[in-house]
Amino acid sequence: MKNFASVFNQFLSLVPRSVFRACVDKFQGDYRTRVFNCWSQFGVMLYAQLTSKTSLRDIVIGFSNKTNYFYHLGLRNVARSTVADANKNRDWQIYERLFAEVLLRCRDISPKHKFRFKNNLESLDATTVDLCLESFPWA
DSSP, rough: OOOOOOOOHHHHHSSSHHHHHHHHTTTTTTOOOSSSSSSHHHHHHHHHHHHTOHHHHHHHHHHHHHHHHGGGTTTTOOEEEEEOOOOOOSOOOHHHHEEEEEEEHHHHHOOSSOOOOOOOOOOOOOOOOOTTTTTOTTO
């Protein structure tokens, strides 16, 4: 069998597992988890981002079709409700801290390059916002 590094594997290799583990341990992200730990959640959500998936159902179906590409990374099939529960209950600060650590690593590797973000970084969730129909007739 040929040994090759997929593009997805190359993206995951940018995140040192020791740094990821430190972030998870700091916020106790894997407390009382059995199968779908933070690394699995990160892998699934990275897959969703890279493939431009727009819904949980789309993520899970797409991921389950490619399971044989991800087993060597420690990622397995996952149910839609499991992903939803993990996204709802896990502390978001784990991934914020991970982003800060990876950004620092990038700045150390390339100190002359300015890492700027032209647009605001925003996090979106699926929270329902109730609107009053009298105030917002378009709703």
